Amino acid sequence: MATSSILAPGTAPVKAEYLISIQVVDVVDDDAAEGVTNPATNDFAVTKRSSDEQPEEEPEHKKQKLSSSQRRRLAKEERKAKRGQNKNRRFTKAHDEIDLCWNAGRGIKCPKEELASCKFSHDLKSYLESKLPDVRIPRKGELLTHPPYVTIPAEPDNDTGRREGIICPEYRELGECKYAFKCRFLADHVEPIPENEEDHLGVGLRILYDANQAEIAREKFQELNRLASPGLLKDLRTKKYPTPKSDEYLAYLATLRDDAPTAGGRGAATANADVESAEQTMGDQSKIPRGQHEHHEEPQDTPDVPMRPVEKLRLHWKNQTYLAPLSTVGNLPFRRLCVDYGASITCAEMGLAASLLNASKAEWSLVRRHPSEGIFGTQLAGNKPGTLVAAAEVISRECPNVDFVDLNCGCPIDLVFKSGAGSALLDQQSKLSKILVGMNRTLGETPLTIKLRTGVKDGRNLAHRLMPRLHSWGVSAVTASWRIHGRSRQQRYSKLADWDYIKTCVDVLRASEADEGLSPIPIFGGGDVYSSQGYWECVEQSGVDGVMVARGALIKPWIFTEIKERREWDISSRERLDIVRQLCEYGLTHWGTDTAGVNTVRRYVCEALSFQHRYIPIGVLERPIGKLNERAPAYHGRDELETLLASTDSNKWVEISSMFLGPPPDQWKFEPKHRSNSTSEEGNG
Structure with a gap:
């Protein structure tokens, strides 16, 4: 008998051999997750107060009796509260034991050191002695479908504590690692200083630079749209950044009022007040004769010729x-x-x-x-x-x-x-x-x-x-x-x-x-x-x-691969775990390879897993295509890794991230966006 006949409507039809229970696993409620932004004004927040905030319980004979409709409404509110969003999430920032100066970490003399005006440490040798061991990211061929899920390298066999096979994603991609000695993948871009050469830093190591890869990276890997104009943020902050086109347009809108002031030379922030006043005067467009404020004549004294439609770049997006x-x-x-x-x-x-x-x-x-x-x-x-x-x-x-x-x-x-x-x-x-x-x-x-x-x-x-x-x-x-x-x-x-x-x-x-x-x-x-x-x-x-x-x-x-190739991909658990590895490496080149960067990556990888765990593999379903809004019953995967990847427990997401980023700091904790995942209980298997 097909399991779909015994499952509740809207439940994914998992094959009988993979079912643990027909009970639907508590899932993320996308409505509640986006529906309320302020917990202080949340109607559901009152039901989630801690016990020490609650008044003393009334005697049994004084308790108010609730009608059946009131009980149903209260139960509904409690379910919504459970499914809602953790609004006050806080993520502990991770730091090294010694807070090393950025310049010292790059082997550069700090200009503030002699003036004693730098609040960070400049003792590179002590920093390296106290620094956590390097992180080793397993390669694709080292991923396993059973515990420990990744090949565990041998313990360090040298007195420096550096492990073999360390790869720094930033160095491999960009030809240099700007985090230098602070990098948690340091072994990939340092080499010992020969005895006949002077050791200026006193640590016996020097940082490597790959000029050929750096040249390739300028075209292929360097991120674009970084703020290039000197002083841009300062000019914006002080309202000195020139926006002539905006000023002109906003001044024109202001002339729609009878008492329009001149707007010459004002910044966009100042002119915006005129726009707001103009809108209040104009009122609801439905009360204005059609076209009165819609067919605008271009100002005659405009310094810029209005753009004609043919000058706008066309986007050719069909089937993209x-x-x-x-x-x-x-x-x-x-x-x-x-x-x-x-x-x-x-x-x-x-x-x-x-x-x-x-x-x-x-x-x-x-x-x-x-x-x-x-x-x-x-x-x-x-x-x-x-x-x-x-x-x-x-x-x-x-x-x-x-x-x-x-x-x-x-x-x-x-x-x-x-x-x-x-x-x-x-x-x-x-x-x-x-x-x-x-x-x-x-x-x-x-x-x-x-x-x-x-x-x-x-x-x-x-x-x-x-x-x-x-x-x-x-x-x-x-x-x-x-x-x-x-x-x-x-x-x-x-x-x-x-x-x-x-x-x-x-x-x-x-x-x-x-x-x-x-x-x-x-x-x-x-x-x-x-x-x-x-x-x-x-x-x-x-x-x-x-x-x-x-x-x-x-x-x-991987849905984009399915779309382009017009097929449904029964992706394996190892391929899915490799996607997590790829995301970790891309995150490290974006957020950084130092201790703070590694744990920023860890946070966003866990955020991604908070969605990816909802995928139900095609191979465990009775039909070849899953549906987005179907909820999963409690099930186990075709191997232990597939079961782990389906876990609704946020602690398991941290465990998965640790396979590629090393263990999290002692005080670091991932708070899931959705309350339904704030549990230590396994949802699947």
Whole structure:
């Protein structure tokens, strides 16, 4: 008898020989994980207080009796609280026992040492004596399907404590390791100093440099879009960075008011106040005669000739695979991994326009691009024309290796939505029109793409109504691509994506283009794609040029290989573990190979495993294709490694990361994003 007949609806049909129980394993709730951002205002937070915060229990005879409906509601809230997100996650920073000066770690004389103004240690010899042993990353051929899962090297056979087979990913890729003596893979790029040569550092070692590899790396491996302009962050922080195109556009918007002040010479942040006042005066666009504030005459005294549609770069994206922007996990190392498995288009994590203009280093790090990313864009979110238009101008000037800029009109999370950004812009079309016109203008030839949902509320789809309006806004001919997620903001992941509605949007866009005599622009759909078959069915059903893959890529990064080769890949456990190894190596070249960098990589590898453990191997299913929204019953894999990779226990994810990064520091602990994984119990096997 097929197990599907005894399993609850929505449960993955695992073959009987692999089933441990028909009980469904508690899984990540994607709705709850993104639904609430402030635990202080979370209705569920009260149910999760610790016992010492609770009042004394009332006597039995004074307890309030609850009705059956009240009990059901309380149980539902408790389940939501358990499935929700750990909002106050804190990750302990890892440090060496001796905090060595950066210059001393590179074997360079510190200019502050003689002045005693450097707060770090300069004793390189003591540092090396106290330093933890080097980390050895097992190679692909050393991975096992049974414990200990990786080949364990022999103990060090020399008095330096260095192990054989140490490979530093950064040195092998870039020809040098900037962390030098602080690197946790030091043995790969040092050599003993001969007795007849002077030992300036007094440690008997010198750092190696591979000039040939460094030359290769400049073209093949060096990350792009690093901040190149001297003083950029300082100029942004002090509001001195010039944004002439934005100033001009915002000043023009301000003239729509009767009492418009002059805006000459002001920065974007100052001019933004005029925009806000203008918007308040203009009010709801639905109350204004059609076209009154939509067909704008270009200012006659503009120093820049407005860009004609033909000058905008065209994007040829048909049948290209697209990795959607992903929060936290969609970092550069993960995108690089997905490129290895076939992703053609990648987009950076969502960046907040206001934070970019406020010189946030963390926000600016999001625009970095690896040379392997063939078509790369960066995504902006914001709620004001002033910040979004100015941020687009800065990116267009400072990041020459950005192929497109994506405007986020689809983010559903409360923090973004309640600020008026993300999917909230769908209900503010007057503001959205100003944003699109301004961003197109300041981006120059760089294309602008738009990511949106079907609408804000269920049953009130409005995406299809936006597309024809672009013509009256004057931006349709220069807008490079639409990306439609087949759910409303309110719907989140509670229902399947509406691909029939996506087809409606495609038909409306193509008809609008035909009426205006415009060349077709790419339109991508999104939602619930988890297999090659599902991908191509969505393309054929809806007529989209392609599908942006989000959660499907988080759970199975090799989905892009499946799509390109039009096959379903029953990937082995060793191949999956090798993907973890690749991610570790890419992370080390991005975040660093010192102690702090290794543990940053460990954190993000565990974040990736918090999704990848949800993959149910094809070989354990009764049918050849799994579905994204199916929940897994308790099961064991075809080998011990496959069982380990399916574990819902976050401690096991740390164990897997330690195979490639060494053991974590004593006080280091990974706090999973989802409460359902904060357990020491095995979910599978």
